[in-house]
Amino acid sequence: MGIHVVRFEDNGTKWGVLEEGRVYPVEGSYLTLADFLKDGVSVAKEINKENIEGLDANQVTFLSPVTAPTQIVCQGANYSAHREEAGLQGQRPPFNLIFTKAASSITGPNNDILSPTHVKLLDYEIEVGIIIKQEILQPITVTPDNLAEYVAGFVITNDVSARDTQFTEGQWYKGKSFRTFCPVGPVLYLIDKDEAHYIHNLELSLSVNGEIRQAAHTEQLLFKPEETLTELSGLMSFYPGDLVLTGTPGGVALKLSPEDLDLLMNPFVKLDQKVEKLNESQASNTNYLKEGDLITCEVRSSDGRIDLGKQQNKVRFV
Structure with a gap:
């Protein structure tokens, strides 16, 4: 069985194993996730919990288990329900939509999301993130058997998005890369070699102020992680600790008709026309995030074997 790993603050930054509500510190210093994957995993697996009291998880300040430097590579519109609410056709498209976020957007699982005041259409996107284990420097074929x-x-991730920047300027990178726009954690579940199939058996849930907005299952992913890694290995390199976001399900605040989307994606339409259309189409939409909103994200396997914890972030405009 794999292990639930956390990174936390306790008179310095430490790594630990989370089990039954207690955190068991891992001996050694690991500055980055890449360092921990290289030298800390074997130490973590050898912890004798019978001889260590551990720390109360409720008294620990959890940090993002993903650390800079890292690459954040994202899959877009990868669930049918989300495609439809964004004005797209629901079936699997002919190509995999890929974009990136800045590593500086990473924040902790309980930190505030700090949005610039000029953002008026702030949205949430729960996603399962997968962590790269080894260097991928050439084209490879990834299958369920070797994943x-x-x-x-x-890990749990939240691809927080400024829709006004994303859809009026056509700037996905800018609209998704403001600092704190990528909460990660609290738990990094490190899989055993026979547990890769669990990527297709995870339940996602996101609520805002206690109201469920997103609920889905990773079996609904249109492009599976193994085929995405195969495709991406043909054009880019990956390194241990890199983060790949697998896409968000339906239930985000954004709602666009196909006609709205066509206008917003047209490079020949002027910016002021796009701003007017987006504002008009979203004028009665009350689901965008507001000052003080609390976002709660949870991901676990259907059988309870894997639990990525609870991520809670409050929204602030600064």
């Missing part, structure tokens, strides 16, 4: 050779484990 665990390339994937270290899974």
